Amino acid sequence: MASLQEQLLKAGLATKQKARQANTDKRKKNKQKRSGVAVEQSLQEQVKQDLTKTQQDKLAKDNALNAEKKQQLSDKENILRIQQILTHHQIKNIAGETEYNYTFNNKIKKLLVDAITHRALVNGRLAVCGLSDNSYVVTSETAEKLATLDPKVILVQNDKVESDTVEDNDPYADYQIQDDMMW
Helix, strand or coil: CCCHHHHHHHHCCCCHHHHHHHHHHHHHHHHHHHHCCCCCCCHHHHHHHHHHHHHHHHHHHHHHHHHHHHHHHHHHHHHHHHHHHHHHHCCCCCCCCEEEEEEECCEEEEEEECHHHHHHHHHCCEEEEEECCEEEEEEHHHHHHHHHHCHHHEEECCCCCCCCCCCCCCCCCCCCCCCCCCC
16 A cells, blocks of 8 residues: 555645655654754644635735725715716706806816806806716705715805895995806
8 A cells, every 4th residue: 555645646736846845854853853952843834824824815815805896886886876866956958048167077168058047056056067078057955965975076066145135335336247257
């Protein structure tokens, strides 16, 4: 009957070099035991430690990948939620002749709106939001809700509210100048 070492060599589970190394380690260990010198870790113990270390590294790597995938899924879900809110709450039928300029992706965009919508945009009752090269006009309440999800979606949201009342002692009350004039 062949030894275990020979069986492992035939099966291809071990190499000749590993077998020689094991024999050498075994002889050294026996010699050190006889001489009373402290014995180093055996090859089996080293393999066990290497295996546990490899398993721990793999587990840490898997956990990091899972966390990254969860973050990507959460980001995608957040974008879809924003897209749904924008499509459901956008204000339509605002086309007009007045231009409203805003920046989107470092480009100046023009939005043709009617006078009522323009005044609402200037006063802060309406806001312009953008997502993936599309612009949406929504109410300020919807824009505030979107800002909690992702503040980068809000392109224009004015907080200025104009009042039509004039102070009693204003010396220039007869000379009103619009601050949203188009030049």
